[in-house]
Amino acid sequence: MTGITLDEYILSYSDEEGVLLSALNRDANVNLLRPRMLSGHLQGRILKMFCRMLRPRRILEIGTYTGYATLCMAEGLEEGALIHTLEINDEMEDFIMKYLPRSPHKEKIKLHFGDALEIIPTLDETFDLVFIDADKRLYAEYFDLVFPLVRQGGLILADNTLWDGKVLEKPHPSDKQTAGILSFNDKIKEDTRIEKVILPLRDGLTMIWKK
Numbered sequence: 001m002t003g004i005t006l007d008e009y010i011l012s013y014s015d016e017e018g019v020l021l022s023a024l025n026r027d028a029n030v031n032l033l034r035p036r037m038l039s040g041h042l043q044g045r046i047l048k049m050f051c052r053m054l055r056p057r058r059i060l061e062i063g064t065y066t067g068y069a070t071l072c073m074a075e076g077l078e079e080g081a082l083i084h085t086l087e088i089n090d091e092m093e094d095f096i097m098k099y100l101p102r103s104p105h106k107e108k109i110k111l112h113f114g115d116a117l118e119i120i121p122t123l124d125e126t127f128d129l130v131f132i133d134a135d136k137r138l139y140a141e142y143f144d145l146v147f148p149l150v151r152q153g154g155l156i157l158a159d160n161t162l163w164d165g166k167v168l169e170k171p172h173p174s175d176k177q178t179a180g181i182l183s184f185n186d187k188i189k190e191d192t193r194i195e196k197v198i199l200p201l202r203d204g205l206t207m208i209w210k211k
């Protein structure tokens with residue numbers, strides 16, 4: 001008996017999140033309304049590891065929130081690589097700018113404020129990695145918009161695809177977020193242009209590989 005939980009054990013045997021991200025995480029938990037939205041220590045280290053393994057040159061993140069996941073992915077990128085991260089809520093700017101400029105990887109991040117549905121068509125890029133993590137009602141739309149911009153062999157990650165287990169229940173008619181995740185998951189299941197697997201990490205992270 002060690003007196004710690006399995007989650008604590010996993011974190012204690014994985015890399016630390018570091019001083020900057022740990023301060024961001026604490027600040028978000030004290031001062032923001034929905035701190036659970038940020039990726040957190042374990043998923044953050046996994047996103048960094050994906051970047052180490054895949055060595056993407058161009059990343060698109062849809063839904064910045066605090067910039068936690070952005071900073072994690074930037075840590076795993078090589079020099080000259082770039083993340084475009086999109087956030088609709090410009091009230092997050094002060095929080096994001098408290099931390100992003102302090103990262104030694106800040107040059108690898110381009111932050112855009114506005115609606116992803118409007119910004120994505122203006123991005124003149126081909127992406128190696130896309131992280132979909134914004135409005136759950138719009139996941140299918142983000143996917144359709146971004147798919148032509150992903151190179152063959154590129155990876156799309158979609159967060160929260162188990163949606164707190166609600167994917168197993170019939171959604172209440174007013175619950176548009178659960179309905180959005182359900183229709184996204186159905187769409188991905190049927191799409192023959194991709195290979196996919198749901199990682200049972202945190203709230204479900206779907207990995208989608210473009211053939």
Ligand SMILES: C[S@@+](CC[C@H](N)C(=O)[O-])C[C@H]1O[C@@H](n2cnc3c(N)ncnc32)[C@H](O)[C@@H]1O
Nearest residue numbers: 037038039063065068069087088116133134135
């Ligand atoms: C779950 S949080 C993102 C968390 C972040 N990716 C992380 O892992 O730390 C979702 C964010 O998406 C933003 N968002 C929602 N709809 C959006 C849209 N259409 N375009 C851009 N951002 C959007 C929200 O304002 C919110 O800050």
